[in-house]
Amino acid sequence: NAGVTQTPKFQVLKTGQSMTLQCAQDMNHNSMYWYRQDPGMGLRLIYYSASEGTTDKGEVPNGYNVSRLNKREFSLRLESAAPSQTSVYFCASSTQGFSGNTIYFGEGSWLTVV
Amino acid sequence: DQQVKQNSPSLSVQEGRISILNCDYTNSMFDYFLWYKKYPAEGPTFLISISSIKDKNEDGRFTVFLNKSAKHLSLHIVPSQPGDSAVYFCAASGIQGAQKLVFGQGTRLTINP
Numbered sequence: 001n002a003g004v005t006q007t008p009k010f011q012v013l014k015t016g017q018s019m020t021l022q023c024a025q026d027m028n029h030n031s032m033y034w035y036r037q038d039p040g041m042g043l044r045l046i047y048y049s050a051s052e053g054t055t056d057k058g059e060v061p062n063g064y065n066v067s068r069l070n071k072r073e074f075s076l077r078l079e080s081a082a083p084s085q086t087s088v089y090f091c092a093s094s095t096q097g098f099s100g101n102t103i104y105f106g107e108g109s110w111l112t113v114v
Numbered sequence: 115d116q117q118v119k120q121n122s123p124s125l126s127v128q129e130g131r132i133s134i135l136n137c138d139y140t141n142s143m144f145d146y147f148l149w150y151k152k153y154p155a156e157g158p159t160f161l162i163s164i165s166s167i168k169d170k171n172e173d174g175r176f177t178v179f180l181n182k183s184a185k186h187l188s189l190h191i192v193p194s195q196p197g198d199s200a201v202y203f204c205a206a207s208g209i210q211g212a213q214k215l216v217f218g219q220g221t222r223l224t225i226n227p
Contacts, residue, residue, distance in 0.1 A: 042120075108155070
């Protein structure tokens with residue numbers, strides 16, 4: 001029962017480097033999300049995809065791009081990493097929309113930008 | 115502007131006693147509230163929710179209370195068990211969950227044996 005799978009789990013980047021966080025879900029969910037968690041800030045929505053073929057900005061989209069590759073996969077790209085993007089990133093999915101009790105999270109990706 | 119606030123970063127409770135975690139919100143349009151539990155190195159998992167048409171929802175040892183006039187909700191865990199040690203996030207949404215979830219900062223609960 002994989003659920004939501006994120007890769008990589010840990011990554012250290014130098015300022016200015018680029019990288020892509022991969023996310024895949026096997027629950028046939030329509031909606032997918034990327035959150036970041038910072039100390040004292042809770043989880044903040046970066047981007048979401050309500051359905052295959054659509055993406056929308058969340059609360060903190062600057063410095064990120066996303067791609068909904070197909071129904072299963074939703075990737076998050078940092079084009080030019082900055083120290084402010086040091087965070088824990090969570091991918092999530094849900095059957096439809098933001099109905100909270102159906103949102104399932106991945107285990108997280110720890111990203112450090114030096 | 116933090117629309118959902120958990121003012122206690124941490125809470126320590128004796129095993130078997132009641133744990134009470136608090137959450138305040140400022141947006142009067144929120145009408146659906148949730149609690150998530152997070153263990154280290156894992157993603158958050160849904161725990162319990164409540165709609166604004168109710169003031170209480172119970173699920174086993176977990177009860178969520180909603181005070182709309184005070185814009186306050188609380189999670190009660192009775193009795194507390196060591197496995198309850200985790201970070202708890204409250205979250206809120208509008209239009210019965212159809213709008214984006216807004217999360218609080220989290221409260222780290224430690225249950226002492």
